[in-house]
Amino acid sequence: MKHFDLGIVGAGASGLAAAIAASEKYPGYKIALFDRLPRVGKKILATGNGRCNLTNINALSHGYRNKSFASAALNKYPPESVMDFFKRIGLYTFIDGEGRVYPRSNSANSVLDSLRYAAEKDNISVFAETRVSDIIPGENSFTVNGEYICDKIILAGGGKSSPSQGSDGSALSLARSLGHRVTQTVPALVPLNSRPDKVKSLKGIRASGVALTLEGEREDHASFGEILFTDTGVSGIAAMELAAAAERELRNAFDPVLHIDFLPEENNIKAIISDILYSRKNQPLENLLSGLLPKQLGIQILKNAGVFDPSGVISPDYFSDNMIDIIVGGIKDFKLEILGTRGFANSQVTSGGVDINEIDPETLESLIVPGLYFSGEIIDVDGGCGGFNLQWAFASGLLAGELNDKNK
Numbered sequence: 001m002k003h004f005d006l007g008i009v010g011a012g013a014s015g016l017a018a019a020i021a022a023s024e025k026y027p028g029y030k031i032a033l034f035d036r037l038p039r040v041g042k043k044i045l046a047t048g049n050g051r052c053n054l055t056n057i058n059a060l061s062h063g064y065r066n067k068s069f070a071s072a073a074l075n076k077y078p079p080e081s082v083m084d085f086f087k088r089i090g091l092y093t094f095i096d097g098e099g100r101v102y103p104r105s106n107s108a109n110s111v112l113d114s115l116r117y118a119a120e121k122d123n124i125s126v127f128a129e130t131r132v133s134d135i136i137p138g139e140n141s142f143t144v145n146g147e148y149i150c151d152k153i154i155l156a157g158g159g160k161s162s163p164s165q166g167s168d169g170s171a172l173s174l175a176r177s178l179g180h181r182v183t184q185t186v187p188a189l190v191p192l193n194s195r196p197d198k199v200k201s202l203k204g205i206r207a208s209g210v211a212l213t214l215e216g217e218r219e220d221h222a223s224f225g226e227i228l229f230t231d232t233g234v235s236g237i238a239a240m241e242l243a244a245a246a247e248r249e250l251r252n253a254f255d256p257v258l259h260i261d262f263l264p265e266e267n268n269i270k271a272i273i274s275d276i277l278y279s280r281k282n283q284p285l286e287n288l289l290s291g292l293l294p295k296q297l298g299i300q301i302l303k304n305a306g307v308f309d310p311s312g313v314i315s316p317d318y319f320s321d322n323m324i325d326i327i328v329g330g331i332k333d334f335k336l337e338i339l340g341t342r343g344f345a346n347s348q349v350t351s352g353g354v355d356i357n358e359i360d361p362e363t364l365e366s367l368i369v370p371g372l373y374f375s376g377e378i379i380d381v382d383g384g385c386g387g388f389n390l391q392w393a394f395a396s397g398l399l400a401g402e403l404n405d406k407n408k
């Protein structure tokens, strides 16, 4: 059997950061880094549309799930120290107008390369195409796949999202087999599905500055930003940020409804439409809302209100007060029944994971199995779009890699 001081399951963002941190702190340690895929860090290449939004300078004030647990790692390794970590390994970054941090090269390849090269050390052995399928705890060590003895283990195998890039849920099974509870997992940051006949005609329409409210059984969930209609539902960051909540409602046997306010900053649309009826008098009816909303969206709202006639013209006399109220309703409260999401296969993140109550937030060591640590998305912590999930993956990886032990 081969012996290692530390075995890390998963060479994604978090596992690579943990390996680099551990090798720096314990130069004498032999570290094994296992990944089931032929290449390490494959998912990093897909992040940020190939640009890798690696952190966000507003991460400390972000509303992460299980924020109070996550705070210890995030405070120890805030976005600035994640950026410093990358600078130390030769990667330079820039911050955009919304606090999102990208590599200066604007290429996710350089983020992965910097991690890969930093992990190419004599004391780190990478075992690619090595799926860890069992970990048996012994007196002072763990037997991995019946082949490797590791004194300590970091489980950094991610959740269930985007399995073609690695995290297929098998690391969650390993956590369970080691006695840990895993909370309900749902796909997060993924497009929403609605009835195709309700959205097909809107396919391709993008609307920004939109306020969304997902009406749940006990509480409503809100988001704001851009949406994009697809042939099966709604995509775009603002919609994707409601996906985990929608999944949880559906799993509780409640059918959530999405309410879209296309013009949240306007409270007197009725007066605006009354003005347009005069300012655009005698123009084609399809122009009624085109000064306020994307044209196709405006036409669809008129169709839904039952007032659209392709050869009609704008005429103040034609529109009754009631008709204008119905149009206003279509703009301020466009309703879509949400039937589901596009699932783990298309989701960026998994919400849910190893129960935080069984992990020490200061060290990320298991409170059940000494010598076992967790980092990254496998833990029940997730955030919104904008670099928040990689920030968690890197911060928790750097902390777990310290292998701090409260009993020492």
Ligand SMILES: Cc1cc2nc3c(=O)[nH]c(=O)nc-3n(C[C@H](O)[C@H](O)[C@H](O)COP(=O)(O)OP(=O)(O)OC[C@H]3O[C@@H](n4cnc5c(N)ncnc54)[C@H](O)[C@@H]3O)c2cc1C
Residues within 6 Å of the ligand: 009, 010, 011, 012, 013, 014, 015, 034, 035, 036, 037, 040, 041, 042, 043, 044, 046, 047, 048, 049, 052, 053, 054, 055, 130, 131, 132, 133, 156, 157, 158, 159, 161, 162, 165, 166, 167, 168, 169, 170, 171, 347, 348, 349, 375, 376, 377, 378, 386, 387, 388, 389, 390, 391, 393
């Ligand atoms: C398309 C896409 C775009 C994204 N864009 C962004 C972005 O721009 N910014 C952002 O902050 N976040 C983004 N995310 C989310 C972010 O990528 C993840 O939250 C982050 O990668 C999680 O890191 P991790 O190391 O915990 O898990 P992963 O990156 O999932 O890595 C886990 C690794 O463990 C390996 N593994 C799993 N099980 C086993 C096993 N049993 N044995 C051996 N190896 C195993 C996997 O092969 C994988 O390499 C995006 C995600 C996707 C899918």
